[in-house]
Amino acid sequence: MSQFTTPSFRLDGRRALVTGAGRGLGLGMATALAEAGADVTLAARTMDEVEAAAASLRERDLKAQALWLDVMDVAGTQKAIGEQEPFHILVNNAGTNRPAAFVDVTLEDFDAIFDLNVRAAYFVAQAVARRLIDAKQPGSIINISSQMGHVGGARRTVYCASKHAMEGFTKAMAIELAPHGVRVNTIGPTFIETPLTKPFFENKAFLDDTLKKIKLGRLGKIEDLMGAVVFLAADASGLMTGSSMLIDGGWTAD
Numbered sequence: 073m074s075q076f077t078t079p080s081f082r083l084d085g086r087r088a089l090v091t092g093a094g095r096g097l098g099l100g101m102a103t104a105l106a107e108a109g110a111d112v113t114l115a116a117r118t119m120d121e122v123e124a125a126a127a128s129l130r131e132r133d134l135k136a137q138a139l140w141l142d143v144m145d146v147a148g149t150q151k152a153i154g155e156q157e158p159f160h161i162l163v164n165n166a167g168t169n170r171p172a173a174f175v176d177v178t179l180e181d182f183d184a185i186f187d188l189n190v191r192a193a194y195f196v197a198q199a200v201a202r203r204l205i206d207a208k209q210p211g212s213i214i215n216i217s218s219q220m221g222h223v224g225g226a227r228r229t230v231y232c233a234s235k236h237a238m239e240g241f242t243k244a245m246a247i248e249l250a251p252h253g254v255r256v257n258t259i260g261p262t263f264i265e266t267p268l269t270k271p272f273f274e275n276k277a278f279l280d281d282t283l284k285k286i287k288l289g290r291l292g293k294i295e296d297l298m299g300a301v302v303f304l305a306a307d308a309s310g311l312m313t314g315s316s317m318l319i320d321g322g323w324t325a326d
């Protein structure tokens with residue numbers, strides 16, 4: 073008989089919050105967490121979308137409910153999270169991009185990207201962490217960054233800056249939250265086909281260039297992130313904090 077017990081990949085008994093969960097990556101990751109046994113709160117601004125998503129998970133006997141949350145409203149979001157039982161898992165996913173040439177970026181573009189990708193994500197994590205610390209419970213915060221948090225990209229000065237910022241605050245939060253048993257990591261995907269990126273790939277030259285950079289030769293699928301999010305949420309990754317898990321098909325390998 074082996075002397076080892078494989079740490080669990082199950083999430084039964086844990087509560088998870090996923091922001092921007094009505095569609096795209098957020099919905100896929102919420103589904104993965106629910107399938108692993110977590111009780112998942114799908115948060116978004118579009119209540120119809122997120123209610124339908126939660127209902128379809130419940131139809132499969134999974135635990136899921138919808139929560140209206142505009143993460144740009146920091147005070148409202150902190151109040152809403154503060155009123156809930158603590159979330160042991162946060163997938164800090166709501167994010168956006170407005171690709172533009174550096175010389176054309178406007179103040180409005182800059183603020184829109186930073187307000188969501190940096191400011192809102194930072195304070196959602198703070199609200200979840202405060203609640204866990206008060207309740208003396210461990211947790212796992214998973215910040216959805218990007219390969220663009222590690223490298224540069226054309227027409228992406230602001231997006232890259234925002235995701236590099238996220239990589240930075242993840243490491244610093246990991247240091248402060250470790251004594252409380254709260255781990256903080258990022259997932260750094262390459263281009264995954266979602267409503268956010270679909271229009272980019274209608275440009276054949278952009279698609280060809282992207283596929284050249286992804287060494288495995290294909291765009292990402294939402295399913296490519298589903299194992300990673302469960303792993304980072306679960307005890308299986310118990311010694312990981314302040315790390316970034318790149319799921320980039322080798323984009324950043326050279």
Ligand SMILES: NC(=O)c1ccc[n+]([C@@H]2O[C@H](COP(=O)([O-])OP(=O)(O)OC[C@H]3O[C@@H](n4cnc5c(N)ncnc54)[C@H](O)[C@@H]3O)[C@@H](O)[C@H]2O)c1
Pocket residue numbers: 091092093094095096097098115116117118141142143144145165166167168169188216217218219260261262263264265266267268269
């Ligand atoms: N799709 C990709 O290729 C890709 C790759 C790497 C990283 N990412 C990151 O993954 C995350 C999700 O991207 P996606 O492609 O699924 O995007 P998406 O635009 O399809 O979905 C974003 C989600 O965030 C929500 N959202 C936006 N503003 C919000 C607000 N103020 N309050 C609450 N929710 C809000 C939207 O409603 C939506 O559900 C983002 O952080 C993005 O930067 C995406």
Ligand SMILES: O=C(O)[C@H](O)[C@@H](O)[C@H](O)[C@H](O)CO
Pocket residue numbers: 168169171217218219220225228231261262263264268269
């Ligand atoms: O325009 C972008 O770059 C997208 O909005 C991002 O979500 C990327 O798909 C991702 O960062 C991979 O590079």
